[in-house]
Amino acid sequence: MSLAAEAFVSQIAAAEPWPENAILYQPLREDQILLSDCASSLAVQAYLRMLGLPVRVQCRANAEYMSPSGKVPFIHVGNQVVSELGPIVQFTRAKGHSLSDGLDDVQRAEMKAYMELVNNMLLTAELYIQWCDENTAAEITRPRYSSPYSWPLNHILAYQKQWEVRRKMSAIGWAGKTLEQVYEDVSQCCQALSQRLGTQPFFFNKQPTELDALVFGHLFTILTTRLTTDELSEKIKSYSNLLSFCRRIEQTYFESQDRDSQLGASDYSKGPSLM
């Protein structure tokens, strides 16, 4: 499809209201999904819940390959397929749903900067620990990533993915880092987030934005996921305001909403709880 045609289709899509049967696709929750994908998926779920847009979560072993960008999660709304948080935020805005309309230009720029920080630091650190730390890669990442496939495809695909991520890491200059340096980066990132949050309920005072969804997705997933060591989650646990931030969002947007609607069980895909 040409760019013009694509733009035309998204214009038409914008005119349609959000349907009841929107679906979010992610890898298998129990056996397959990795920390970084889980975090991205939870961020999108939190974002849609903050907007009050209903979405049903479906787990597919081939979610990564179904996605138009090759990254999870992606949502199927009407006949549109949109992947990753950034494009999904734009897509909902085109439909008239936005969390950041109340912000002024300076705040919006600040929000974007912090989102970039989270993506560049937390997400990259997650990828590094998953694929570049040989212990984690051998014990957790490769077995989980390849769990839906049969021999010898499981090994081929896991090593192919590992090679791909490692190449990306060396392209951004992370290949030479040690695990300690990466933990230090995470710690610094958390410190920056903690300072920005301060004592406010959300990053921009009373109203949640997509930044809150993104931070929640990553921090909550790191806190509730068991890795080979606890070091990563310990880094976050030393910032008490970030911990209570995660609890607040979990309670407001996941537990209370699930209690309200009886659909709960099938929609609830956040994984374990913080309490």
Next chain:
Amino acid sequence: MGTVHARSMDPVPMHGRDLGIHPEDLEVVEAQQETKKEVLENKDIVVQHVSIEGLGRTKEDYLGYEIADVFNAKNLIDVMTKSHEARMKLLRLGIFKEVEVLIDISEGDDALPNGLDVTFEVTEMKRVTGSYNTMVGNNEGSMVLGIKLPNIFGRGEKLTFQFSYGTKETSYGLSFFKPQPGYFERNFALNLYKVTGQFPWSSLKETDRGVSTELNFPLWMTAHTLKWEGVWRELSCLARSASFAVREESGHTLKSALSHSMAIDTRNSAILPRKGALLRINQELAGYTGGDASFLKEDFELQLNKPFLWGSVLSASLWGGMIFPVGGQPISIADRFYLGGPTSVRGFGMYCIGPQSEGDYLGGDAYWAGGLHLYTPLPFRTSRGGFADLFRTHFFLNAGNLCNLNYGEGPQAHLQKLAECIRWSYGAGIILRLGNIARLELNYCIPMGVQSGDRICDGVQFGAGIRFL
């Protein structure tokens, strides 16, 4: 040196150089050496020595089987026929560029008065032959490099390698072929490949990397192939606009399948036959030897040809197939059947019949297709042979159906489903034969029985292919 005086060559099939000796040549030699002239025609002879000259890397024991029959010749005509057959057998091995036959009176101490020596003078193929070419297609170009090593170990083994490097795709194939000594039709092949296919009718792109081993052998009148194939398939959407049903099929799967195919072919030619019949049955069992895909697939092809009035040929063909899932696994879009297009049910778009989603055709679990053709030579042609012989006109009537089955129901319900909503078409056109492997068709088609969702090609349709309904 004695020579053979050969008269009355009629019973021997003579095609110029094919026999390696010309009666005229013999006459010339005979004229020079009148003294030892002997008439061997109708006399009993004994073939004393059969030898092959010009061998390099070829092992002699491998060729023994091919030429052994020459020893059984009882008279001169026999010697010539059997040498001719042996020559054809040697050429068929694909390891010699040229084979010449020389028949001479035996010489030496043990020479009998009616003894003959047969010598095959062969020229071996080069150890390595290579080729390269470039191809330009829709928005892409590619370079194809081919290397062939015939007779690599001296017993008819062949190693071929083809590599295609394109702006969009790279593909390669490596194959090793080994015939059984003395039984060329019984052979073994091992293949290693990567191929990429784009299927716009399904908005699907498929990349296959695989290994296959194949055993071919004839049994009475039939040719059999037993095959195991292990293939890693990667499916993806051809465009962002692909339907969600196709998107859901994306990803990696591993198929390990055992298959068997049997063919009886009594036709006089694979393309535009005048008489004879073809029956081909394929069966494939996937999943039994591992992998993600598990199903049983059966399909057949039947074709009957009969000469009709004024050089025309009446031809009827029937295809059919069914796929059964094993162990409740859904069947991948890459394994299902497709129907329609200028090579099957004419008048419909290429593989554009049956179940579809948002314009992407998803294939079906079962299908059948039948065709009736009347092939006639071009009208107004002045003479037999020549360029016009490559062409035929034909009138056709095609019908077929493709659908999904509900496997809970019995065979009765399946047949009924296949008999509902039959697509059919009729028309006429011109066919051009390309060698003995492919044909081109230009038809005027009138599609009938069109169901909603089918894509039709009302009017002129062009087709090219190697397998035709």
